[in-house]
Amino acid sequence: MTKRGTAQRILHDVKNRGLTAWLLSAILTAFYLVLYFTGLLDAPARAIGLDGKWTLYGLLYTLAVACGGVWVSFKYRHNRYQILRTAVVVFIQSTFAFSIPQLLKFFQQPEYYFSYFWPLKLEYLTPSYIFALPLPYVLYSFVGSLLLAPLLALVFGKRWYCSWVCGCGGLANTFGEPWRHLSNKSGAAWKFEQLAIHTVLGVALALTALLFVSWGFGNGNPQLARAAAQFQFFYGLVVASLLSGVVGVGLYPLGGTRLWCRFFCPMAAMLGLVQKLGRFRIAVKKNMCISCGLCSKYCEMGIDVRAYAQAGTSFTRASCVGCGLCAEVCPRGVLRLENRGALVRIQGH
Template sequence: MTAMKFIVIPTLLGLGFGLLLHAITGTWFFPWFFTFIGFLIGLGLHLELIVGMKGYGRIAVLWVFTLFFWLFLFIYMEENMQYTQFIYCLYSGLYYGAFIHVLAAKIIGPLFFGRGFCGWGCWNASAFDTLGLKRKVKPIKTKLVYLKYFIALLWALFTILIAVNYFQQGFDRLDLIIIENILIYTLGLGLGYVFGHRFYCRTICPYAALMSLISRLSLLKIEGNPNKCIDCGICENVCPMGIPIRSFIKKGVRISNGECIMCLTCVRACPKGVLKPTFKLPSLKEVFSK
């Protein structure tokens, strides 16, 4: 059971959330959909931590999610999951599609798994990380990480003042999905060549602005053993999000930085096995630690 817990726990959580949505909406789509998502994430964790696929398990899961989102949700169902559609749902009072996606992956999910969606399920990040595996660029470590909060506000205002008109005038949904995602892929990959393959996720993504705040309360975080740490700095050198990991280890608290995407790159890179993912209630010291 110990070896299978990484598969069982996310699968059961997905099933539970799906059944809750079914009870509210009466739609059987949600139980199988969220069970599938939970199973995929659990399988990826199992491949990474038990089988030892060293990064490729997570990348494989990312691409399965990407194909699922594009082929089923985007092209077949024409459901837009980007930030503009979420703002439009709030503006119009139509709580479906993007609203449910944000509720599950961006609000409730981070309470359990932090920004795990960013590391394991984002259809844009699959391209960013695949590029990153081939060409690694050291991420910048500045206060530009706060830029995403300003962008989230501007993006919301743009949607309400301008983009809503496109929906009201019958703008083709699939065209909007394709255009938005092409812009994000182009921007993210272009900036990735210069600043590191996750620069978009750190400084521009409006969803990250919300998730980075909530994820401080997450049950799942990376924990370090200060007694085993030799302060070599390898964990920080490989972190795609530029997190000061050693400062958390020295304080004796889990990594509560809102930029952590639970990619486990630091866990795999540590030569002394100092780091490991743990699932427990966060302490107050941990939540407010920087």
């Protein structure tokens, strides 16, 4: 039952797919369409002394993460995991994902985002792009994407990236907090998720391979080079623009906050597979669940956590980004995030 008062009614409406939610979703979607496909935002950006629409977007994005972060830290002030995680996410967004690239640009360096890796940012292993950068950037990109990211996911789960570093996750867990419960929990959605996200991962891998081949042999084979370029353009349009921006954020108020992360992000797909082999798990206390459903409801990845909790089975799901909200909202303290899944599996208890 909604609280009394007009403000509360509107708040309920915007958080629960009411008219205001549709309106907000339309505004967000329109914003992304304008941002990606027109130059309309360049003028206001220059008017406030920025060099273009993308810097303006970075600024707005960082502000959204910071303001949302303050709110979320207050809301979960009794939970140190949430406070730390939020502080780190806001810090990374405002430095590595915003001010440092701007500074690099200012000092005539490449505009490099140290908080992003391949295959989320496909350029960072696209030979024609990355090999044009100075050697330290090349090393960072290769080591970070191929070694560091999977290794950390093996030890801590994909949460180290998806919930502590990544800007997409950062926005979802701060600005997107009011809509986290809208994720679809059905078995059908889970099936679609597995199909969709691994398809995108497959396409991203294929494209990267093609770009390497084209970089190596494209000179003598203009048809190959053209095909690779077309494929790259198409991927950029569909995956990077439409799915991550327009769908990913535009539909926050209708489909929940992690649509991109859950269904389409190739990085999440890759780290998810690593996570299944690694140490991260959600431990479930036996026989203590009361099946209330708060854990499932507030899982932004649409995992039916309650199914595991009421069965008393500890689990690792590839999609889990380890935001820790299931454990936070559980009124009986049944759930705990742990980095000891593999140990337990080996020891058998």
